[in-house]
Amino acid sequence: MLLTLTTTHRPATDLGYLLVKHPDRMHEFDLPAGTAHVFYPEATDQRCTAALLVEVDPQRLGVGRGRRGRQTTTTESFTLGQYVNDRGYAASSLLSSALSTAFRSALRGSSKDRPELAGTAIPLTVRVPVLRCRGGAALAVGMFAPLGWTVTATPLPLDERHPEWGDSRYVDLMITGTVRLADALNHLYVLLPVLDDAKHYWVAPDEIDKLLRAGAGWLADHPERALITRRYLAHHRALAGEALSRLAQLRLSDVPAPDDSIDEDSTPAEGSESHADPRRASLAVRRREAVLTALAASGATRVVDLGCGGGALLTALLADRRYTEVVGVDVATQALTVAARRLRLDRLPQRQQDRVRLWQSALTYRDDRLRGFDAAVLMEVVEHLDPARLPALEDAVLGHARPGTVVVTTPNAEYNVRYEGLSAGGFRHPDHRFEWTRAEFAEWVDRIATAFGYTATISGVGDDDPEVGCPTQLAVLTAVDKAAAAATPSTAVNAKEAGR
Structure with missing residues (x-):
């Protein structure tokens, strides 16, 4: 050559x-x-x-x-x-x-x-x-x-x-x-x-540093930076997510502009809001905060992040002492490597290391290790599956693992018209297999809640546009047996009270 x-x-x-x-x-x-x-x-x-x-x-x-x-x-x-x-x-x-x-x-x-x-x-x-x-x-x-x-x-x-x-x-x-x-x-x-x-x-996590070093001064502002990053990092979604997040931070530090920083499961469009104040948190951060709020409200102490990517949510969970066990699950070993680096697992005190674990697993297959958790999170995950594979995920998570609470976030397809540069009918991430409207998401949540014995509430994350809604959709599903247990004192408690 x-x-x-x-x-x-x-x-x-x-x-x-x-x-x-x-x-x-x-x-x-x-x-x-x-x-x-x-x-x-x-x-x-x-x-x-x-x-x-x-x-x-x-x-x-x-x-x-x-x-x-x-x-x-x-x-x-x-x-x-x-x-x-x-x-x-x-x-x-x-x-x-x-x-x-x-x-x-x-x-x-x-x-x-x-x-x-x-x-x-x-x-x-x-x-x-x-x-x-x-x-x-x-x-x-x-x-x-x-x-x-x-x-x-x-x-x-x-x-x-x-x-x-x-x-x-x-x-x-x-x-x-x-x-x-x-x-x-x-x-x-x-x-x-x-x-x-x-x-x-083989593309390892240190390739991110090579890319940012060689791309200093030009890559952050390149109109094809997402494609460049994804291809340079051999289509490793977690690595590309981290690199794009760091590029977004570089752009913000150089030029006052609407925040477009992202996390592992989003793109520049998905991480930004067209009317955002630069002093405000990005959509990626607000999404994590909304998930953390839902988990805190559920009373969960043992949480599994399904499709954890590079570990952005795991870091926040580990920092909160209410969570006694935090597990990150991803099908990609490279993503788990990035998560381990982000968590600094090799430097954590033993007590902290005992609270967190990283597992490789496919969410479309039943895994006994995932059973018994108080809560599970599917943050920007479902849209990466082919629609034909969704029933397998539903059965593995809601049917087999059956956590007490399931928190799901996914893009609102109606909001895409507010993103500049996103072509009509286009998705926010090249790996997305679909993106739901609010009605489609509500229909799916209602179906799986009924099928697996959960109650559900749906809300939005990000600026609420009067015409197209919020950029992110969020659902919290609560197992019916858990809700009943919370509403009715247990037999053991009643017996104890009767003996007083």
Whole structure:
């Protein structure tokens, strides 16, 4: 795979100082999956081009060393796929890794020999002749154009001899602009694997820090930041949620604007309110506060957060001493890893550690460990399931686990018209399978309450719009046997009173 950087800054050979690579020499770097070469096809005072060529070793790519010696494999899990693929020819996360190795100082924006030039925008042309682009040329333009680049993304034909077969999934990308070299390299470092949408290594929580570091100064304001974040973090919902939340906080700290911070289960649209006061809490925070209020009113002391994501609600529950047992459940182990980090489980005093547990479990299957809790929370969870899977969740949670109280929140689809940039009929999160109107949510709550022996109340969270209601819907279901027990003294208590 190949990438070229060209400048016409005078003298153009100063590019060698910025990249810390002499134009008269061939430079070679060992990579986990092959070898990177840096050389200069042309180097004059008028024009200078640096080329990064990456040669991939299929054997080294097939099985590489992970952290602490753990074996990791490429995304092509079957044996032949580890050797027969496009990784050695089309730009991907492998090229990004090579960028960070070969141009480490330039990525940081530091130059011992030309410090002033490192901070100066210079004319640059970057070309990646073969880039796998999931989303086509239009997506490539949408990624680079908002950053000030003039973009030419030419689709490559599937076969030049058979034009009737149409275009392949690859593009010839050329971007031109006047930018700092460090900014250009960081744009490429993030966006090349985003366009490819298939990382060659396991994505761990520390990838969030890498993304925010490379995206400093531009990612928080990029119109496609949600898509960039999700793809860069390999579609791990919990990691993307945490990264977007931190990006939202950066935006708020830079520019006074309506709060659009979010939590693990929301997007910028879902975390904001169109008429919000910047001094007010975000919708994500108000949603958690509403859930905590409902739990406190229920009198619960043992609570399970079903679909806990990165653990935002768990943190609040653990901070409240009334809750003697707090359990977070998620189907994604990566989400539980993020939750553990957020809770700082390894640093908590033993007494606090004894109060909290994290379990992996699928909510559409019965799990005996979930039985007997005072309350369960489904906060922004149900809309992530296919409608056909909802009956399985209902049976597993309300029928089998049967907590005394169930708190459910979900978006109000009617409120979506108040979000700028959300297309008609669109969902607030790309992973949502549906979003209910108030009538649809009320019908579902009434059905499951009747079927499983619960009473229910429904309310809203966030600003109450007179036309479309609140942005979030909240239901509190109380088991009929629990309600009856609370209203009627127990036999044991009556007997004790009679003996007095």
